[in-house]
Amino acid sequence: MNGDTGDAAGTPRPARAEPGDAAGTPRAGRPAGATALPPLRTRVVLGEAAAARRASPDSVRAELAEQTPVGEALVKGLVRAQLALAVRLSLVVVAGLGALPLLFAVAPAVGRVKVLGVNLPWLLLGLLSFPFLLGVGWAYVRWAERNEQDFTAVIRRPEA
């Protein structure tokens, strides 16, 4: 199995070059010299070619890369927006599902209500909880992607 030694860290297989992994950066998690700053600086230089292709001004991107206060604030804003979204939706789940045991304990009569011949708690837990979770997940994916698009739009805005 001599030929099987793995890919070198920074050479994505040609057919599968990933947008996310800039060339030359050691794969995350591999301890080999994974200090982030030097590769980041290199990437700005490399990024000029990409930016030229897209013909968009690159000052905000540079702000991000250089960790200037403006760039830092932009990232913090994105993180805060995504976290607020996740927390809000998990509160929806806590209210919708997490409160059920308490409700059943406080108002045992709820457990005796029958819908279509089945006791309500069985319907809620055994059937309806799954579409509910899926719905919350769907809403999250939609809004999280919108947050990211907003962030991207700010970075790409020509006058920035």
Add this chain to the structure above:
Amino acid sequence: MNPYVVPGLVVVVLVTVGIGAYGLRFARTTSDFLVASRSVSPAWNAAAISGEYLSAASFLGVAGLVLRYGLDVLWYPVGFAAGYLALLLFVAAPLRRSGAFTLPDFCQVRLRSPLLRRLATVFVVFIGCLYLVPQLQGAGLTFTTVTGAPYEWGALLVGVVVTANVALGGMRAITFVQAFQYWLKLTALAVPVIFLMLQWQSDGRPAVTPPAGPVFATATTVVVQQDAVLDGTVKVRAGEELTFAAGERVPEVSSVDDNRGVAWLLPGGDSSLFATYSLILATFLGTMGLPHVLVRFYTNPDGASARRTTLVVLGMVGLFYLLPTMYGVLGRVYTPQLLMTGQTDAVVLLLPEAALGGGHLGQFLGALVTAGALAAFLSTSSGLLTSVAGVVFTDILHAERGGSVRDFRLATVLAAVLPLGLSLYVSNMDVSRVVGLAFAVAASSFCPLLVLGIWWRGLTDVGAAAGILAGGGAAMTAVLLTVMGPPLDGWYAQLIGQPAAWTVPLAFVVMVAGSLLTKRRIPPDIGSTMLRLHAPEELRL
């Protein structure tokens, strides 16, 4: 014995090995073995994640618990599914963007601490073993139930097939195998349930909860498993055979703990609010900390697709969990003798023949669910073994990127030996309970690490290590006490038996406090790490 079972099991094993061998043709480098070269499409990936996740505890255990305890244990399937929502909301996209392949990798990326990495390795191996042992045991018990062959054969067979498959094909093959096994598991429960419902209708819808308690649907002979007292009066000895007529009430057996009547049907049977919330916390938050779940996210090409994959998984897993409940409920009607023997985990396997009779239809559907159960053991243990082997490979054999495929195979065998040995010697652990405990340990160690690591700039390596040691260590101790210690009672029995409600908050509090006390150790490159975790890939600078 059912003539369809052996051919069914042989087909599942052959198809598994066959897909594994097919995948082997593509697996040429270590990267192929570990992460399928990140070339797996979202639909395949979601089916593979679901196939990997739905273990023996889901396929057999949930129905068995419902049969025995009723409404209160519906929180298990709800929590198992909701775990993916928590994963989606807080972890999925940033984790993929971090580029971390395993939890120890994440420690390295986010906190740059080799010491924390080692600590995480210990927990990954512990959780992996805790989860792997009951899978192999479930395989052994299924073999005993269905074929009458000794317990060890089933455990060994599954252990060897899985080890060979992971060692030879790695994750690329496993992805196809897992995806196939999701659909097999879904079919194996969904098709019989249609016939079971029709049978129940044509039997005149016998009551699930007759006023006097469960009754035998047909004349039944029950072999007593342990010395016990029936209904508090009649003493019986192990091995004694009792015969009941159709319509006779099922006596309560002192050696079997179950819920009857209202306690089964209505909330709050005999589990306290504390135990219920503990279970909810463990399952909702534990999923994100399971080693074999995280590995899969690395096979998505970017953060946005990781999110979409998770959403599809949530749908697929939710669809599956509609089914075991039906088996548990119908088991109350057609296989109430399990309440006397205590082998409620076997309800899924026995129900088709019990309800539909020993004709070809009943036997065929019985063989189908047995094949599905085998798929459940194979897929979950393959995934677990791949992730534990991955950690052993990178962190214990110190192979790093240059490690050869041969090293990965060695790691696989090393990772398989301990759980396999344990499963042969510790045969009386309760499958579903142990899996629940694995969730509790994961929720108390890796959940706070991931959530705080992804969303809070202030996390330090010292704080993270302290939190994992306090919360995860406490949960680990509680698990070991529950599994190996003497039976407990009193108020602390619940604290030990369902630890998540106090160990998860403990882990969070210690982690935050520890980080605030060691503010100077916040990694200097935190800004660029946060950018990397949260910014869309198209903006990569």
